[in-house]
Amino acid sequence: MEQEVLTLSPIVTGDEATPDKYPHLYTISGRFLFRFLSVITEEVPLTEYVRVPLAVFEEARPSERNASLSRLGQCGKWNMAWEAGPLRQSMFVDELPSGLQWLSRYPDRNFCLVPADGPGKYAEVAALYHLLPAKLLRREGLPLLRRGLWPAGDEFTHPFLPTNYWPRLASALANHLWPFLVPRPGCPLSAFGANESFRLLAHNVDYWLPYLDRVIQRLRADAPRTTVNPEDLLDLALARTAPMEGCSVEPPLKGGTIWMGEEEAMDVTRLLVEEADKEGRLRAILDALQSHRVEDDFSTRWSTVKADFERSLYRKRSKVRVTFIELNETIPIHSADTEVHDDIFWQEFIALLDQKERHVLVLLRNGLTQSEISKNLGYANHSPVSKAIARIRDRAKRILDA
Secondary structure (H helix, E strand, O other): OOOOOOOOEEEEEHHHOOOOOEEEEEEHHHHHHOOOEEEEEOOOOOOOEEEOHHHHHHOOOOOOHHHHHHHHHHHHHHOOOHHHHHHHHOOOOOOOHHHHHHHOOOOOOOEEEEEEOHHHHHHHHHHOOOOOHHHHHHHHOOOOEEOOEOOOOOOOHHOOOOOOOOHHHHHHHHHHHHHOOOOOOOOOOOOOOOOOEEEEEEOOHHHHHHHHHHHHHHHOOOOEEOOOOOOHHHHHHHHHHOOOOOEEEEEEEEOOEEEEHHHHHHHHHHHHHHHHHHOOHHHHHHHHHHHHOOOEEEEEHHHHHHHHHHHHOOOOOOOEEEEEEEOOOOOOOOOOOOEEOOOOEEEEEEEEEEEEOOOEEEEEEEEOOOOOHHHHHHHOOOOOHHHHHHHHHHHHHHHHHH
């Protein structure tokens, strides 16, 4: 007789969706995979997300029947060892496929590995998804998913998302963050509404991922550690006899809730915005836009793109003003959505339209990277930022011509 398996729906309802219980993010202990970990004793560098194509894992061991399972397992194991930070490059050097061996050449960088296609994209943004209140998700037509998993986990809920969930998530996140970015009277959560002067043209979810990782790591720093089994005490003592400089050998942290309910999620949102805006540049730009004081600040690389943008929106009686601004030295997201030129990565972040002033603002973020990484992942020949700007231009044109 076959054993009946009861499955728990990933959609929450009723009491589970109340403001005191939703949203909810948790983490499971690395003890399921590791007896001990080499733990960085100081704060690890900000996380750089690496979206790994399936082709990299097609060299899976012969014993692996399914390359996609192999990549999910290897990415998950890597991410569960997050306390080790850059030490993972040496920990896993013998387990990674040849297409990821380049990781060992960056001993000071802190990478998070996520699948580039398939269901993995939800997994990497699960923490952001579960930062949003239920009412905002409902407004965007997004399901209330059961508690999310960090780091970069639980890709199996992906089939329950609408096919166009990514732009809906971007819109929901922008509306959630806007009051924290521009906390001024007259700029409410509905700042991007149909009757408002400001319209959101684009918002890139990726920008926030490294900073939310940093916030979560700090929140987990004081969690208790798992108990060492008596038979492991001698091995732990031996491992601690010759520790590497700047780290200690410890049993993994216990798992548990990172935040639960709207109040705690709002506290984390405040921490996230502060972490992402330590120098105040993003808020200063948005405040200047509100005051119509913003000035161009962009490299010659985008001057032709900006000129084409302006020409396409030109009207003899009412010319549209277009402003490109760079956010310098942000954390790279290594993926097909980035554009790499001479070891500088580019990615659009946010675009706004002030219909009253006929002013389009496009924020581009850049950061140092290595072209070797993009080449190894097969992303070196893309031009996604230029294509994204074209989409922003076309949307602005449709709104202004309406």
